[in-house]
Amino acid sequence: MITNQDDAADKLKEAREFVDGNTSTEYLLVHKRESGPEIGALEFRKPVQNEFEKVVSGTLTDFIDKIRDGTISVRDLSTGNSLSDESFIQYASVEELPDTEMFRALAFPTREYPETKYDKDDPPDFQLIRTSDGDKALIGIQNHQSLRTYDSSQSGIPLMDNGVYTKFEGDLLIVPESLNAVYYDGHVFVRTPKSFEKMFEMREEYEQKAESVINSFEAAGIQFADKKVKEEWLAEGEIRILRKLYSVHENEIPKYATPKDISRIIDKYDVGVTYQRKNGHIELDIDEYTDVWELLRVLNSDYAEAELIPDAKLEIESKRVLND
Structure with missing residues (x-):
């Protein structure tokens, strides 16, 4: 070991x-x-x-x-x-x-x-x-x-x-x-x-975990206004996006995220992602392709780990979650 x-x-x-x-x-x-x-x-x-x-x-x-x-x-x-x-x-x-x-x-x-x-x-x-x-x-x-x-x-x-x-x-x-x-x-x-x-050939592994992440968010009521997001991220997604989604999976962020949490993070950090709350769900939307990185920041370690994972703190230098 x-x-x-x-x-x-x-x-x-x-x-x-x-x-x-x-x-x-x-x-x-x-x-x-x-x-x-x-x-x-x-x-x-x-x-x-x-x-x-x-x-x-x-x-x-x-x-x-x-x-x-x-x-x-x-x-x-x-x-x-x-x-x-x-x-x-x-x-x-x-x-x-x-x-x-x-x-x-x-x-x-x-x-x-x-x-x-x-x-x-x-x-x-x-x-x-x-x-x-x-x-x-x-x-x-x-x-x-x-x-x-x-x-x-x-x-x-x-x-x-x-x-x-x-x-x-x-x-x-x-x-x-x-x-x-x-x-x-x-x-x-x-x-x-x-x-x-x-x-x-780790891309295949990334794609499988990325699909699991998106499905988990949707099951938790965190959805995407543009239905093409899933197709573009998975079937046509560049490796940087897939790595980001894999990181979301590894840190178990979908396990803790709720529509209320996600809207709170967007408001708190004023990121370039818009949303609508309805029927207990949240729909996330972006205006331009470049804003996809803002959306990933909301869902990934940039904001979500420190805000959502209980009893954890974020090591700023490497953005790794450290459990006390």
């Missing part, structure tokens, strides 16, 4: 010791297909394995050092933290991640995958660096946008296909020398949550 910064640093140090031990490393290309994820391994010789091990070990060292010196803090993997401008490493246990086929690639880290070749006309959606001792594994996750055609002005590990991938001085493919996230021993540490959400 990771409960504080020291626990996180200790777990990452354990992960680094694992990588630096008696392990082997492989580079996996992940393609999202209609039938599910397609994962294949690039074959490469020991010198390149060593280069990949350095990438993983170096990333872990960077995480550890920045946690120890307070440059970055560790927070739970959540939409609230994804929306913050602060510098975080976000954490989750694998049991907390959405149960999608993509996440199962992490849940079974020693599974064997067939050999594959890099195809510039069919680039992977993202890559995994898997370091294994034959029993368990550490997986480093890389955003696909970082894998690119080699340019001598860029840093990275260049690979050439001559039957087996080898490090070379030449011109073909460059592998980034950083990781977006790390999985080890049931724990995930994420440095770039937005790209992580995209890689592992």
